[in-house]
Structure formats: structure tokens, C-alpha cells
Amino acid sequence: MSRGPERLRGDSVRFAEVEPFLHTRWVGKNFFHWECLDSTNTQAKFLVQTTGCHGDVVVCEQQTQGRGRRGRSWLSMPEGGGLFFSVLLRPELPPHCAPELTLVTAVALAKAIRGLGIEVWIKWPNDIQVGGKKLVGILTELIADGKKTQGVVVGIGMNLNGREEDFPEELRGRATSLAVVSGKPHSKAFVLAMLLQHLEHWFDLYMREGFIPIAAEWTVLSSTLGRRVRVDLGNEVKEGEALHIHSSGALVLRGDDGELFSVLAGDVEHLRPA
Numbered sequence: 217m218s219r220g221p222e223r224l225r226g227d228s229v230r231f232a233e234v235e236p237f238l239h240t241r242w243v244g245k246n247f248f249h250w251e252c253l254d255s256t257n258t259q260a261k262f263l264v265q266t267t268g269c270h271g272d273v274v275v276c277e278q279q280t281q282g283r284g285r286r287g288r289s290w291l292s293m294p295e296g297g298g299l300f301f302s303v304l305l306r307p308e309l310p311p312h313c314a315p316e317l318t319l320v321t322a323v324a325l326a327k328a329i330r331g332l333g334i335e336v337w338i339k340w341p342n343d344i345q346v347g348g349k350k351l352v353g354i355l356t357e358l359i360a361d362g363k364k365t366q367g368v369v370v371g372i373g374m375n376l377n378g379r380e381e382d383f384p385e386e387l388r389g390r391a392t393s394l395a396v397v398s399g400k401p402h403s404k405a406f407v408l409a410m411l412l413q414h415l416e417h418w419f420d421l422y423m424r425e426g427f428i429p430i431a432a433e434w435t436v437l438s439s440t441l442g443r444r445v446r447v448d449l450g451n452e453v454k455e456g457e458a459l460h461i462h463s464s465g466a467l468v469l470r471g472d473d474g475e476l477f478s479v480l481a482g483d484v485e486h487l488r489p490a
């Protein structure tokens with residue numbers, strides 16, 4: 217029986233281990249490392265309301281109450297199986313631009329992981345997948361004061377060195393890890409540094425040139441566009457073809473009734489290839 221990929225012993229995301237690989241100007245200049253946290257997003261949101269700066273990184277080895285989109289929980293694999301971190305942003309942007317940051321993040325992560333030799337795709341809006349299985353999830357949270365953005369927390373959970381059998385039964389067909397798809401374990405510190413570097417590059421590009429270059433890259437990396445999909449809007453489920461991404465970050469679809477509609481927040485299920 218195959219034991220699956222070995223884990224790297226002693227690998228951690230303490231700053232001393234990440235720093236040798238980290239060549240950023242502003243992401244991770246303040247680096248808050250914890251052995252165990254309930255949620256890196258909750259901790260980063262606390263920083264937004266107190267002393268936190270643009271580019272602060274909150275990371276932990278173990279996460280006990282990881283949060284996912286739409287009130288779901290995020291399974292945080294123990295013992296080096298996962299990477300859990302949040303980046304605090306204080307962009308000069310109105311609150312309605314926050315969903316775009318999810319797509320900027322997805323592009324940055326997909327590019328970073330492709331740089332590690334794994335062909336990943338983005339499922340709208342925030343899943344990074346390999347072969348239709350989830351590798352990374354992104355939870356973007358806005359902290360605003362009326363029309364003023366106080367901060368945005370971008371939280372990232374990546375299945376890193378977990379083996380197939382480490383996933384609970386109900387996730388096995390739907391989730392995978394970097395180690396499973398590449399057949400070898402990866403250094404948490406190195407992968408975190410690569411992700412942070414790409415995040416800085418793509419955040420900088422977005423702040424300099426706006427959403428158009430991001431949407432172009434997102435379109436190339438998307439596994440959703442051109443597909444027939446089912447969209448869960450919370451109060452309604454619709455089916456149609458995913459056409460393109462709107463400048464607001466919304467997904468534009470043609471419903472089965474021929475009407476165009478767009479979705480800014482919801483769950484998408486791929487029904488069949490284009």
C-alpha cells in the first residue's frame with residue numbers, strides 16, 4: 217500500500233525560515249507568526265481595527281477555526297498539511313472594489329503555483345483547482361466605515377502536504393494537495409514566500425493599472441468561462457453559460473432563458489466542459 221508523499225520534518229513558516237526566500241518590498245515587512253490561531257483572518261481583522269499596516273502578514277502553523285466563504289468552515293489540516301495565512305491591505309479604494317481583490321489574489325496564486333510546475337486553473341471566483349479538485353481557497357473580508365475602506369483582509373488556505381487519506385471522506389473527490397499532485401512534499405516556508413512575492417507583484421499591477429490587465433490574465437487562467445454552470449445565488453439557483461468577467465469582478469452569464477445576468481457573490485458548479 218502506498219503511504220503517499222512524506223512530509224518535510226521541522227518545516228515551519230516562522231519568519232527566520234521564510235525570510236531567505238522572501239524578496240518583497242512591502243508584503244510581509246511586518247510578519248506575525250503564531251503556532252496556533254483560531255483564524256488568521258480573524259486576527260488580521262483585529263489588526264485592521266488597531267495598528268495593522270498595508271502588507272502585514274498573519275500566518276500560523278495550526279488553525280483551529282478556519283473560516284471559508286458564505287459562513288462555511290475551512291478544514292485546516294494539522295502537522296504541516298496546510299498553509300494558512302492572511303494579508304492585510306489598506307488600499308485607496310472604495311468598498312465596492314473589494315471583490316476585485318479576490319480575483320487579483322486568485323491570479324497571483326495561480327501564477328505562483330504554475331511557477332512550481334503545477335497546471336492550476338481558477339474556478340470563479342476564488343478556488344484554485346487542479347484536475348477539478350480544490351487546492352487553494354481565498355476568503356476576502358472588507359472592513360469599511362461607510363464609504364471608506366479601512367482595510368481588506370485576504371485569507372488564503374492551501375492544501376500543501378496532506379495525503380489523500382488525510383482528507384475526510386466527504387472531501388476526497390473534491391480536494392487535493394500540492395504534494396498529491398506533484399508526488400513530493402514541499403517546503404512550507406518556500407511556498408509561502410513564492411505566494412507572497414506573486415501577491416505583491418499582482419497587487420502592485422492592480423493599483424497601478426486597474427482591473428483590466430487582471431481580468432485579461434484571469435480569463436486565460438479560468439476554468440469557468442465558456443462552461444455550462446449552475447449558480448447558487450442563495451435565494452435562487454440558475455443555470456446558463458459563463459460568458460466573461462465584468463470590470464467589477466462579477467461573472468456574466470447567459471441564462472437558459474437567453475437573458476444575460478451577472479453574479480458578484482455566489483457558488484458556481486461546473487456542469488460540463490465547453
Ligand code: BTN
Pocket residue numbers: 254255256257258281282283284285286288290299300301302342352353354355371372373374
Ligand atoms: C473558501 O474556499 O471558502 C475560502 C477558504 C479560506 C481559508 C483561509 S485559511 C487562512 C484564512 N483564515 C481563515 O479563517 N480563512 C482563510
